[in-house]
Each structure stands twice: as structure tokens, then as C-alpha cells.
Amino acid sequence: MPTSNTPIDINQSIHPFVMVIFGATGDLTARKLMPALYNLLANGILPDNFLVVGFARRSLSHDQFRSMMKEAVVKYSKDQNINYRILLKLTNNLYYQQGFFEEITPYKEVVKHLLAFDKDRGACITRFFYLAAPPVNYPSILKNLLQSKLSEGCGQGSGRWTRVLIEKPFGKDMETAKKLEEQLSNTFTEKQIYRIDHYLAKEIVQNILAFRFANSIFENIWNKDHIDNIQISLMEAGGVGERGAFYEGVGVLKDVVQNHLMAMLAFTAMEQPKKLDVESIRTERVKVLQKIRRLTPGEIKANVVRGQYSSGALNGHKIHAYREEKNVDSASQTETFAALKLFIDNPRWQGIPIYLRTGKRMAKSVARISVQFKKVHNALFQNLPPDVERSHHDVLTFRIHPRPGISLQMLAKEPGLGFSLKNVKMDFSYENVFGMQTFDSYERLLLDSMIGDQTLFATNAGFNATWSLVTDILNVWGKESTPKFPNYKPGSWGPHEADLLIKKDGRYWLLH
Numbered sequence: 410m411p412t413s414n415t416p417i418d419i420n421q422s423i424h425p426f427v428m429v430i431f432g433a434t435g436d437l438t439a440r441k442l443m444p445a446l447y448n449l450l451a452n453g454i455l456p457d458n459f460l461v462v463g464f465a466r467r468s469l470s471h472d473q474f475r476s477m478m479k480e481a482v483v484k485y486s487k488d489q490n491i492n493y494r495i496l497l498k499l500t501n502n503l504y505y506q507q508g509f510f511e512e513i514t515p516y517k518e519v520v521k522h523l524l525a526f527d528k529d530r531g532a533c534i535t536r537f538f539y540l541a542a543p544p545v546n547y548p549s550i551l552k553n554l555l556q557s558k559l560s561e562g563c564g565q566g567s568g569r570w571t572r573v574l575i576e577k578p579f580g581k582d583m584e585t586a587k588k589l590e591e592q593l594s595n596t597f598t599e600k601q602i603y604r605i606d607h608y609l610a611k612e613i614v615q616n617i618l619a620f621r622f623a624n625s626i627f628e629n630i631w632n633k634d635h636i637d638n639i640q641i642s643l644m645e646a647g648g649v650g651e652r653g654a655f656y657e658g659v660g661v662l663k664d665v666v667q668n669h670l671m672a673m674l675a676f677t678a679m680e681q682p683k684k685l686d687v688e689s690i691r692t693e694r695v696k697v698l699q700k701i702r703r704l705t706p707g708e709i710k711a712n713v714v715r716g717q718y719s720s721g722a723l724n725g726h727k728i729h730a731y732r733e734e735k736n737v738d739s740a741s742q743t744e745t746f747a748a749l750k751l752f753i754d755n756p757r758w759q760g761i762p763i764y765l766r767t768g769k770r771m772a773k774s775v776a777r778i779s780v781q782f783k784k785v786h787n788a789l790f791q792n793l794p795p796d797v798e799r800s801h802h803d804v805l806t807f808r809i810h811p812r813p814g815i816s817l818q819m820l821a822k823e824p825g826l827g828f829s830l831k832n833v834k835m836d837f838s839y840e841n842v843f844g845m846q847t848f849d850s851y852e853r854l855l856l857d858s859m860i861g862d863q864t865l866f867a868t869n870a871g872f873n874a875t876w877s878l879v880t881d882i883l884n885v886w887g888k889e890s891t892p893k894f895p896n897y898k899p900g901s902w903g904p905h906e907a908d909l910l911i912k913k914d915g916r917y918w919l920l921h
Contacts, residue, residue: 423859425458426535427523429548429559432542433463433474436651438578439481442541443499445851447482451495453857460526460534463505463520465542474505487849501834510546516557524563533563536571537858543655544578547589554594574603574858576657577668579872583880590639591600591867603858604867609676610850610857612839613813615865617676617778618690620807620815627805628681630782632757637802639735640779642920644771645900648718648729649745653736658694660743662715662879665767668867671698671875673809674763677778678753687864691871698874702752709885716746716904718770719895728770728899742892745769748907751878764911764919770899775811779919804919814838837869 430438449455463474483491504522508515527534538554541549554560562570575593580586589802593602608614621628630636643665649656656664670837675694682689704712720730731737731745746768753763782803804818816836823829848856857865897904902918911918 410504423454423456423856424535425456425530425532426537426859427460427462427526428537428539429462429464429519429523430539430541431464431546432540434465434467434469434477434506435541436541437541438463439478440857441849441851442539443481444486445849445855446794447486447496447499448488448849448852449856450538451488451492452497458530459502460522461503462522463503464515464519465505466507466509471503471505475500475503476632478503496591500702510549510553513553513556513571513779516553516559520557520559523559525645527563533570534578535859536562536717537574538571539574541576544576544580547575548592551592553598558867559594570595572601572603572858572861573597574605574854575681576605576699577867579604579867580876581659581663582883583873583876586872586876590872599869600863603742603854603863604866604869604872605854606668606672607854608672608809609867610853610865611809612848612850612853613674613809613815614676616815617807618682618685622681624744633759633761635636635782636761637763637781637783639671639674639677640778640781640919641677641763641765641777642918643669643673643767643776644774644920645767645769646771646774648731648770648899649734649737651735653734657737657741657743661745661767662882666747666749666765667872667875667879667885670765670767671871672867673776673778674698674701674751675871677780677807678758678763680757687862691868695870695874697753697755697869698871700753700755700758701874701878702754703877704751706885709882710889712750712910713882714746714748714904714906714910715886715892716768716897716907717741717743717892717894718745718768718897718899720900723900730895731769732895742894744892744894746897746903748767748903748909748910749882750910760917762914764916764918766903766907768897768903769902770897772900772902774810775920777920778807778809780805781916786847791915806919808838812838813843 422625430442432438446455446461463478469477479496482496482499506515506522507520508518523534523536536559538559539552540550542550558572560571573593573596580589583854621631675698679693679697682693717731720733721728723774731743732739732741736744748764748766751765752758752760781803784802802818803820806816806818808816814837816834818832818834819829821833823831854865857863896906902920908918
């Protein structure tokens with residue numbers, strides 16, 4: 410992460426590389442990785458010499474894989490005017506290796522590909538191993554990376570030139586996360602491990618650091634004395650789509666709460682880092698996650714809500730219930746919605762509730778962090794109109810999606826002879842101010858891994874803290890009677906119990 414306003418010449422930092430993508434025919438590669446590589450190449454950021462090897466079970470030729478990835482870029486790239494010369498340059502650097510993750514033979518074939526590439530370039534080329542496969546395959550992949558000596562680089566017996574990028578969910582619970590971490594640390598050093606939570610790389614999430622610590626007007630009131638509550642919402646209008654086989658048995662608690670929501674919470678609540686460097690920023694993120702109060706079984710029952718969407722009709726279209734989705738159990742108990750109330754036990758946040766919400770088949774897709782300040786209590790502003798009284802808190806909102814930006818809601822006097830108050834907003838958006846689209850989070854993560862910057866990647870210590878919380882909830886849910894699913898309609902904001910969770914505190918969801 411840059412520490413000054415001086416532009417960094419990225420091209421001087423990225424050298425020729427090889428990237429092996431495990432799970433190369435999957436949804437993540439098509440939707441995120443290939444469009445990100447294309448956009449980096451189109452912006453002149455990637456070097457001329459690079460190689461991408463796709464590794465998956467399907468039987469494909471190099472040309473078939475290239476054709477598949479070309480279609481993915483055209484379909485999913487945010488660039489509406491595809492440069493086919495650049496796209497051809499990308500696809501010409503793509504190769505394919507068919508194989509099962511559990512078998513050692515295809516890994517040995519990859520060794521031959523990479524050694525030939527090193528020989529052709531006359532140097533030991535940096536190797537990236539991207540685990541985009543289902544998490545159940547991670548142990549097999551890591552085992553065979555070690556056994557085949559791919560993890561050692563180009564035969565030097567050292568991992569200096571290798572890095573591994575690993576997607577969430579990072580385990581299924583505390584126990585499996587620890588086992589995965591042990592296997593990772595036996596294969597790679599910490600400096601080689603890039604644990605991906607793409608919400609850490611969202612431009613507006615990063616901007617929370619600048620907003621808080623570069624503007625004393627807000628940092629001085631960023632505490633329990635001035636803030637009433639914090640709300641973090643990550644809502645998706647879509648269902649599970651083609652991801653039913655993956656999502657079943659995982660659920661939104663593991664898929665979103667344990668990582669994305671906690672990433673947003675960490676940036677919002679962390680203390681000021683000593684410096685804008687990798688170690689300082691990651692240290693403060695972890696510290697605040699470790700201070701989240703562990704919930705007792707009784708508190709979990711009272712402060713955690715789960716839900717699952719039913720069938721319904723939206724805009725004239727029939728919406729299938731979660732239990733009717735492809736590869737989902739017809740009696741599934743997997744949650745597609747979760748809402749929580751948490752507390753952070755440190756001097757800055759003691760006693761301030763933090764409300765988290767996430768779900769599928771919501772009224773719309775939106776991700777935001779809202780900081781609600783305490784009401785003004787004085788004799789000047791009594792007997793406000795009901796609509797103003799209900800919402801006249803000063804609210805600062807970080808919009809992650811859509812239209813990334815920051816808004817501040819406050820009260821202002823309406824023009825006229827009387828003294829009527831009205832809610833108004835001051836608004837900043839990246840597009841309006843900077844006249845450009847922000848980097849996609851996967852573009853930023855790929856770029857940072859290439860230049861060796863781990864700032865925006867998760868840590869084992871951070872995951873330990875969040876898994877402790879989530880595992881406690883899972884253990885209580887495992888002992889409860891079968892939930893009454895489905896319990897909310899598509900196109901809503903979740904089950905009624907989620908509204909009661911916050912209403913019983915005399916508050917309401919700001920996004921509704």
C-alpha cells in the first residue's frame with residue numbers, strides 16, 4: 410500500500426510470472442480472474458512475458474480452454490469495448506492441464522510446463538498457485554504441490570519464487586481452519602501465503618482508513634461517546650444460482666459473515682496503525698477482531714437470527730425457494746440469511762452495539778456500512794414531525810455497492826418563514842469526483858500478490874478470531890430444534906425476527 414502521494418510505477422515491480430489456477434473451469438475463474446487479468450493487461454500493468462496454466466478435471470485442449478476463457482472475458486468484463494488484440498494476447502498465454510486434484514501425475518506434468526517456461530526465459534520465474542477450486546479440494550492440492558515439489562520453485566529447493574493464493578471459505582469451522590493452516594504452513598512460509606477476502610480490497614473499504622485517520626473532524630468523534638450504533642449490511646438480490654452444490658451445508662454464516670462482514674467491521678472499528686505498512690495495518694485489524702465479545706449460548710439465541718428464502722414471484726417471474734434450487738436438499742436447513750448483534754470490548758467501543766446483516770434474495774443488492782451518531786438532546790429541537798423524529802440521527806454511510814462513495818445524513822432548516830427541519834444528505838461518489846471507475850477488487854488482489862504486498866489479504870490470526878465467534882454460533886444451532894424454514898419471501902429484507910432483533914433495542918435498520 411502506498412505511503413505517499415507519489416505515483417508508483419507498477420510496471421517496474423511486476424516481473425514475468427506463471428500462474429497456475431486450480432479449478433480453472435469454475436465460476437470464479439470465468440467471472441473474476443480472467444476479466445481481471447484482461448483488464449490488468451489492457452491497462453498496461455502486466456509484463457509481456459507471463460503464462461497462465463488452467464488445471465481442472467474436464468478434458469479440454471489448450472485451444473478449447475482459450476476459447477472458453479475468451480467467452481468469459483467478453484461476457485463478464487466491465488470493459489464494454491473489448492480490445493480483441495489485447496484479448497488475443499491474453500488467450501495466447503493460456504494453457505491447460507487436465508487432471509484430478511487427488512492424483513499426483515498431472516502435477517508432474519505441470520512441473521514440465523513450468524520448467525520449460527523457465528528454460529525459455531533463462532531465469533527462475535515467479536510462480537503463483539491460485540486455489541479457485543472448492544475448499545474440499547484444498548488439502549489434496551496442497552499435498553500434491555508439496556509432493557511434486559512445485560511449491561519449491563524451479564528446482565532450487567526454496568520457495569522464494571512461489572506464492573499461493575487461497576480463496577475463502579477458509580475451513581468449515583475452527584477445527585478445519587486450524588488443520589488447513591497447519592498444512593499451509595508446512596508447505597509455504599507466511600510471506601508466501603495470500604489469503605483472499607476480496608472485501609478487504611474494495612476501494613471504499615480501503616478509503617475508511619483515509620477518511621478516519623486523515624480527517625480529525627471525524628476521528629475525534631469515532632467512539633462510544635458520540636456513536637449510537639454501527640450497521641453493516643451485505644445484501645444480494647440473487648439466489649444461489651448454479652452454486653447450490655457448494656452452498657449447501659456452507660450457508661451465509663460461513664460464506665459471508667465469517668469473512669466479508671468481519672473485514673468491513675475490522676476497518677471500521679480498528680485503531681490507528683503506527684504506519685501505513687503491511688504489518689501495522691494487519692496488526693490493528695486483528696486486534697479489533699480479537700476484541701469482539703464471545704457470545705454465550707443464551708446470547709446467541711437472543712442476538713442471532715437465521716433465515717432461508719421461500720418461493721415467490723418478482724416482476725412477473727417465478728422465484729424458486731432455496732430448497733428447490735439445483736443440487737440443494739429438499740429439506741435443507743442451510744441458512745441463506747443471518748443477522749447478528751455484537752459488541753467490541755475495548756475502551757473505544759465498549760457498550761456500542763454493532764448490527765450485521767446479510768442474505769440472498771433480498772429486495773436489492775447493496776453493501777454498506779452505516780455509522781449512526783447519537784441524538785442531540787436539548788430543548789431547541791423538541792416535538793419534531795414523526796418522520797423526522799424517526800430518522801433524524803446523523804448517519805455516515807460508506808457505500809461499497811452500488812455507486813461506491815460516502816454520504817452524510819443530517820438535519821437542515823427548510824427554506825421559509827418557519828423553522829422546519831428536514832433530512833438532507835451530503836454525498837461523495839468516486840465516479841463523480843474522480844471521473845473514473847475504481848479498480849475491481851480482484852484486479853487489486855492479483856496486482857498486490859504480484860508485487861508482494863500482503864496488506865489487503867487476511868491473516869491466520871484474524872481468521873482464528875472470526876472462526877471462534879462463528880463456531881460458537883454453529884455449535885448452538887447444532888443443538889437447537891429444526892428451524893422453521895423457509896421463513897422469508899424473495900424480494901424482502903429477510904425474516905421478521907431480524908426486524909425484532911433491532912427494534913427491541915429501540916432502533917431500526919437504516920437500509921429498508
